[in-house]
Amino acid sequence: MPRRELHPRQGDTLDRLLEAARSELDEVGHEVLTIRTVASRAGVSSATAYNYFASRDHLFAELFWRHLTDSELPRLTGRSSTRRLQQTTRHLAETIASAPALAAAATKALLGTDPAVGDLRLRVGAVFADRFRTAIGDPVQPQVLEALLFAFSGALLQTGMGLFTYPELADRLDDVVAVVMRGNP
Incomplete structure (x- = not known):
């Protein structure tokens, strides 16, 4: 999860996911956003995104x-x-x-x-x-x-x-x- 110590590459992936999530959230709202759409926007697989966020609510709480x-x-x-x-x-x-x-x-x-x-x-x-x-x-x-x-x-x-x-x-x-x-x- 995002609070563990991250290697530079993992930190970059996390940053891309968070930026993608923020953009996706602003464009489609929280009802439509999925971890899959955030992962796609960030250029990573859904499995990779789920290594960082257990759920949409986890992602939203982290962003907040x-x-x-x-x-x-x-x-x-x-x-x-x-x-x-x-x-x-x-x-x-x-x-x-x-x-x-x-x-x-x-x-x-x-x-x-x-x-x-x-x-x-x-x-x-x-x-x-x-x-x-x-x-x-x-x-x-x-x-x-x-x-x-x-x-x-x-x-x-x-x-x-x-x-x-x-x-x-x-x-x-x-x-x-x-x-x-x-x-x-």
């Missing part, structure tokens, strides 16, 4: 995690931890909104039961937690961090279900962050 970790970190200019958190959640919402097809695929993939996605689900959550910790600064109360993670993941789920848009997500999260951070400047 990389999208988050490859994105620029937000420029935190707020004087209070509340304002820095609002900047962070807004930046995360904008990052996710910048790839709508990936956001839709990741919502389904991360909510599924595919065992190959389990580690990536934890890695995605760790990205969110690390960004929130950075915004808050030391010390971070575990209950506050947990409340923020619950609120953020719930908001992402509601957005993925179509209850509101990503721009609305950012605005709503400003209010949620303010409530969670009351008493924690």
Whole structure:
């Protein structure tokens, strides 16, 4: 799987698969994309692609995690931890909104039961937690961090279900962050 140490040639194959998957996802959406079509676009066999990704959901989760970790970190200019958190959640919402097809695929993939996605689900959550910790600064109360993670993941789920848009997500999260951070400047 992609997290093992790769030889240069394997790294190149993985990069081609991920690039092909991103293009395919943007062109046809997650409902139509298959590992076979991604492999064909990348110029490798399906068997080779399955050496890297156990399933479509595994591929989508990997793409989403990389999208988050490859994105620029937000420029935190707020004087209070509340304002820095609002900047962070807004930046995360904008990052996710910048790839709508990936956001839709990741919502389904991360909510599924595919065992190959389990580690990536934890890695995605760790990205969110690390960004929130950075915004808050030391010390971070575990209950506050947990409340923020619950609120953020719930908001992402509601957005993925179509209850509101990503721009609305950012605005709503400003209010949620303010409530969670009351008493924690």
